[in-house]
Amino acid sequence: MTRLEELLTDWFPLQRWFAGKGVPIDALRVETEHVLIAGEPGLRVLVVAVDQRGTTDRYQVLLGLRPEGSLGDELAHAVIGVCEPAPDGAGLTSAAVVYDAVHDPELTAHLLDQISAGAGDGPVRFRSMPGSRVRTGLRSLVLTGEQSNTTLVYGEEYILKVFRRLWPGPNPDLELTSALADSVYAARPHGWIETDLRTSADGTAVSTTLAMLQEYLRSATDGWVLAATSVRDLYASPETTPSDAGGDFAGEAQRLGAATAAVHRDLARALPTDVLTPRTRAEMADGMVARLHTAVAEVPDLAPYAVALRAAFEAFAALDAELPVQRVHGDFHLGQVVRTDTGWVLLDFEGEPAVPVHERQKLSSPLRDVAGMLRSFDYAARHQLIGHTGDTTDLTEAARAWAQRNREAFCEGYASGGGTDPEKHQVVLRAFEYDKAVYEVMYETRHRPGWVGIPLDSIAALTGQTIPLSG
Structure with missing residues (x-):
């Protein structure tokens, strides 16, 4: 060495983006x-x-x-x-x-220069999007708070997302954002950096995305921040209904649903689509059941709900109708959307960074993204109660009411925006949401034990069962 x-x-092991922390x-x-x-x-x-x-x-x-x-x-x-x-x-x-x-503006200026020039036919290649003129001479600054990648902001013009963990092949964020280049609901791509990596299967060298340059959204406010502010306003007067609270979020949730439907429509037009046959859907349901078994073995508190969860996965497998599938966001939640002066914009189409690229490129139901956002509303409603001392019964009930109102508003917006009506496909939506909640139970147990009550309480509510409310 x-x-x-x-x-x-x-x-x-000291870097936030290193996925192997805690393992020698x-x-x-x-x-x-x-x-x-x-x-x-x-x-x-x-x-x-x-x-x-x-x-x-x-x-x-x-x-x-x-x-x-x-x-x-x-x-x-x-x-x-x-x-x-x-x-x-x-x-x-x-x-x-x-x-x-990445922290040296003198060196990172070179990256912007090379993307602007579309330079390099060697092992590291810099590319600009057709018709895009990249302005150079801008100083970079590293954004804080990211977990799996590193993002640089150049002036108030661009962001460069540097992908830390690499999988052979084009990154889905570049693929999907390029497909949405003309959409008002996605940040415009300007270029990328690539190299060749060899696959582990047969050693074939494939073009692999190292970084992606996009438009910087100056007026953007994080969706999680907006939702958390709304919940905080409600907590100040828990006796007030969410619709009467000063920071009611339902209007924004409805508009976000419509924006999500528009993005799904654009992706379906630009990229391949298919239908999930009963056989392939049954295989997907088998995967959900397998994850449930693993989670129950790891988290015994999940065991009381295993029968209801498995029944939902089996109902999904038993459906006769073919299920339309397409490219989707894949890791959709309030932290992946921002509100600008002109409306909602969806970000970070990378999918789950810990999953190989070929898995993230698989087609799925758009309702998977809908389920992810519904889970995010539950998290936004409940996370401020963690560590709260005293009786939280009133606040917990207010949180559940907030989550339910915004879940309904989002689904209404999604349906009215031309998306698959979630109300008419509850069996499919329920399976995706339960599967996501099971994943969350395992994630929180491993990484944030104090948060595991959020998905457990959600599963209890969704399955119509009760457990002691956790703070």
Whole structure:
């Protein structure tokens, strides 16, 4: 193992985007290394393979190099370590400080320049969208709070999403956003960066998205923030109905439903569609049942609802009608939408980053996205009660009323906007929502045990059962 790989082995577990936190790293190696800027300072693209418990994941690192002692205080937090001697080909005569270059505006300006020029036919390629003129000379800033990727904002013009965990193939975010390039409900794409990765199946090299450049939405407000503000207003007067509370969200929920339906229609026009046959639907239901069994074994508190949950999955499998399927968002919730001056915009069509790209590219029912948003309303309604001391009965009832009102408003907007009417397809919607809630129980148990009461209480309510209300 080289000195650089040793430094990365210590650095990776500290990064928010590293999916293997808490699991020992068995081996780490730099699989490919491409020089974007030689000399001082230097910039490289690394594809790093990490072995953990018999599996291998790949990650992207934009590596900056500067002579030891030359890094300013503003980049001190991005330091990975010191390589002695400097990595081969760095063009440095002494030890080099290596660091996460996404935090260095001097180096990231090069990425914007190259995308604007559509440069490169080699191992790292920069592409601009047809008809897009990318403005250069803008200073970048890293956004905070992201979990699985790193996003840079260039001035008030663009965002560059740097995909950290890599899967061979085009990223669904680029695919779907490109298909929605003319939609008012999606941020316009301007370009991307790509390289070739080899598949694990047969070693075939396939073009793989490293980063995507999009329009920056200046006036945007996060949907989760807007919903949380509405819930907070209701909590201030829990005796008030959600419709009478000062921050009633139902109008926005209805408009969001209509926007979601419009995006689904546009995706169905631009990308392949199909129907889910009874056989393939039964296979999908088998997967839901298998996840339920795993969850019950891991979380015994879920066991009282297993019969009702399984019955919903079996009812889904037993449907006779063919189910239309298409490309969908795949990880849809209030944190993936923003409200601008002109309306709702959907973001982050990447799907679940922990799932291989070929799985995320599979067609699914649009009602899967609807179910994801319904679950998000439950989370928005309940998360502020976590850790609340004292009797929360009134607040819990207010939260459930808020969630129900906004669930209904969203479904009404989705149906009126031309989407499949959720009210007429309750068996399908219920199966997707239950499956999502089961996933949430496992996720919260593993990562946020204090939150597991949210999906458990939701499952109790959805299945018509009762459990002690949790705060």
